[in-house]
Amino acid sequence: MTPIDTAWFHRQLDIRNQSVRGLARFLRVDPSAVSRMLKGERKMSAEEQDNVAAFFGVSIEEVAARRRGEAPGFSETKQEPYLAADAARKDEPAMKMFTQADVIYKDGKRWMEAPDGRLLELHPAFGCMAGTMTIPDDLDLTAPIDVEWSDKLYNE
Known part of the structure; x- marks a missing residue:
């Protein structure tokens, strides 16, 4: 019926030590309805989307993208997600x-x-x-511009 990132939803359940039944209780729907929804056999309503986001503690946008089967950005299943904390390590x-x-x-x-x-x-x-893009050798990108940028942009 509709593409859905089933693996992502089940990973979120595993991370939180939850089950489809636990999510169903939270959503106040039958567990079989949640199971069909996570398989893409049943559409997720906007209200269910909001409640799933609250249950997982993620943004509504993340759930909306995953329910359409889209992974945000350039992320791939083979690639670890970027974590800002990893990039800020000073000891390495x-x-x-x-x-x-x-x-x-x-x-x-x-x-x-x-x-x-x-x-x-x-x-x-x-x-x-x-x-x-080609940047001329004599162009200093750090130098202040001598005219208002909008004048240069729109009048030249």
Whole structure:
């Protein structure tokens, strides 16, 4: 019937040590209705969406995207989600960032080698913007602009 990210909903239940029956009690509906809803055999109402978000402690937008089977942003099931707390670690040295020179072409796919030697498949968006912008060598991006930006934008 409708695409739904069933795995995500069941992961949320597992994280909270809850069951479909527990969610059904919270929503005040029959457990079979929740089961059919999580399989995509029954549509989730707007009120149910709001209550599911409250039950999981996530945003309504997250539940809305997942009920349509959409993962927000560039996230993939093979990729760990970005956590800001991980990026702010002060005790670890800065990571070496991948560049185009590090790309390994193998079996028709693009890969990069992790520090431990594992090959990581690149996301299709990696490098997609390369060459789309040229900044002249004499342009100082940190220098203040001498005219009002709107005048320059609209009058030139």
